[in-house]
Amino acid sequence: MKLKLHWQIIIGLVGGTLFGIFAAWNHWAGFTQDWIAPFGTIFVNLLKLIAVPLVFSSLVTGIASLADISQLSRMGGKTIGIYLVTTAVAITIGLVLVNVLEPGSLMPPEVGIELQQAYQSNVDEKAASVEIVRERGPLQPLVDIVPTNIVGAASSNRSMLQVVFFSLLFGIGLMLVQTEATATVARFISGMNAVIIKIVDMIMLIAPIGIFALMAGTITAIAGDDLGTILRLLQALGFYSLVVIMGLLLHVVFVYGFIIRFFTPHTLKKFFTGIAPAQLVAFSTSSSAATLPVSFECVEENLGVKKEVSSFVLPIGATINLDGTALYQGVAAVFIAQVLGIPLDFTAQLTIVLTALLASIGAAPVPGAGLIMLVIVLEAIGVPSAGVALILGVDRILDMVRTATNVTGDCTVTVFVDASEKRAEESA
Ligand code: ASP
Secondary structure: OOOOHHHHHHHHHHHHHHHHHHHHHOOOHHHHHHHHHHHHHHHHHHHHHHHHHHHHHHHHHHHHOOOOHHHHHHHHHHHHHHHHHHHHHHHHHHHHHHHHHOHHHHOOHHHHHHHHHHHHHHHHHOHHHHHHHHHOOOOHHHHOOOOOOHHHHHOOHHHHHHHHHHHHHHHHHHHHOOOHHHHHHHHHHHHHHHHHHHHHHHHHHOHHHHHHHHHHHHHHHHHOOOOHHHHHHHHHHHHHHHHHHHHHHHHHHHHHHHHHHHHOOOOHHHHHHHHHHHHHHHHHHOOHHHHHHHHHHHHHHHOOOOHHHHHHHHHHHHHHOOHHHHHHHHHHHHHHHHHHOOOOOHHHHHHHHHHHHHHHHHOOOOOOHHHHHHHHHHHHOOOOHHHHHHOHHHHHHHHHHHHHHHHHHHHHHHHHHHHHHHHHHHHO
16 A cells, blocks of 8 residues: 655654664764765755746636636635634743743843854855845835736746736636637646646655654755754754744644634545645745645645635745744744843733734745844834844744744635635625
């Protein structure tokens, strides 16, 4: 009997982790980086390679099959509304935990100073990106949605929202002009979509190997040839990391669990096993954009979501609904303030909710983006942005968990919108 895909991926993930630890232990970090990690990069590149054509072809095919524009605007309103609400809830969970458990006040001041010194150079490297983020006006995220050139937008997975925007326009145009010629265009794009979905299947055949290589590469990249580095970091930042992970778990289990249990026809078991491959790929790639093709496959094939819903809700979610990132930003901002001894009153906490909401929407669905956007939150509450040096050491690990949360959130809302669209159709 053939092992289910998520079990194959879990074996790759556990195997890669063990191999990474073994390699760091035996001073094989160089060998692992040269000969194993590239297979992980190839796997991620393959997923990224098809992300843009997949978003374009499924969105256009999905919209062209809608009854009319009113269905699109109804779906759009619901999607954006629930994305914003779940993100605000995520930040609140993070804030309650970090304020109650106070991980920052437990850190000895000398460890704080040590961490800041050790990671200052990494912060300096990110200074240019931080400066760009700092100079953005309040409406810049809105301006960023509209590209000036579609080829330019399609050339980077960071500009996924621009591709979504163009695809929406194209799909609406195709729905409004119904001639023989446009029917050919629609058939062509629908055929292209079928081919791309087949390519996703083909890429997933090598997922266990790709994920093995990604995990081994990540561990040896963080630890180098000294496993003690990871242990020392976990000692200093273990409690902070635990608070972030606890918040993410609570959000997944209670908020997403509640939505699935009470607003969709699926059982929790069916939902979580259905999306397990997407969660595992998100965990090992730390990129919601690279995971998008897998998310499509999971919700459509395992949970029966209609293409017109998934093609609309998933790519928008990957770019604006980063609940895990938002929760993490809330915890990180308060943690840094606690370590630096800066008191935060209720207004400051409220500011964190608003700015982390915006910062997560603005964060690109790629590794490490949430950390850069954290600067917006820190600036808004008067905490020096150099404080990110404190948490940089464990960022890669937390990125994995928050990306898996982000992807779970996108899949939850997709299944929710699908269920409510089906109910609306039945009662019509
Ligand atoms: N890596 C995250 C994602 O792609 C973004 C972040 O929080 O850094 O979803």
